[in-house]
Amino acid sequence: MYYLRVAIGVLFGIMAFALLDYTLPSKNTVRISNTYNRLTSIPPSATIFWAADSTGTVENASGQRDVRFIDTVRAGGSVFVYRNEDTGWVWPPYFKYDSSNLHAEATNLKSSASDPIWVSVTGYGWRIPWMSTYPNAISINTVAGPDERPTNWPAMVICAVMLVLLALIWRMWAQFQERGLTPMRDRLNRKAK
């Protein structure tokens, strides 16, 4: 029983971490090498890694979606591909609906290896090649060089707010236990005697 509880606890911790890792914004300093859109078929197993249908995405008769992509190169030379989709008013709560503008910005900042323009792309999500999942780009800012890593303030603020909320909920539960549950249990015990 004890080991089962530990296992469930560890599993819950991993899932909470994975959820945060997926949804919180992260920043990458990269060079944009290409921007394009491509008809993409989204397998049912990976739909949660793509924009929800109700954000206004359009699919053709064979279930393919026209998705904008941003190809980037990192300072080390490895490549990284972002998708650029609206999240609309659905999960995750980025409320993004300026994909077209972001794509125009990305195209404007396109640069070659010989004359690079370094940008910091904020996005959320995971790149899992064998499942065809791409992180969603949220915003693009120019930076001075490939070594510059802007502080990820948004993720820190969100984490801080969530910690405060967690502390408040914990306090509320403790108060309820002290003032609601314990006296009730005492009354029941007294009645039972």
Add this chain to the structure above:
Amino acid sequence: MALIRLWLFVLAVQLLFYVLLRIYVRSQQVERLEHRWDGRHPDRPGDSAARRAFIAKAMTGFEKSLRARLTLLVFVLPTLAILVIVYLVNWH
């Protein structure tokens, strides 16, 4: 449609949290008053009819106090946060 769904969801969460927070703040105030009574009457601490009457009297008007009214921020802050995120993501 998605906007209405979001609004309904946020409203439901806010209402739930408002009720819970209200209960919490009330309960804390009652506890504070109990301690105050016990401090004033060291000879007869603990639950009694007199203490209950004192607390009932002190709790009248609690709904209008600043502390109770601040719980209404539950309906303001999340909406404000959503507006800030919309601004930062789309216009910044």
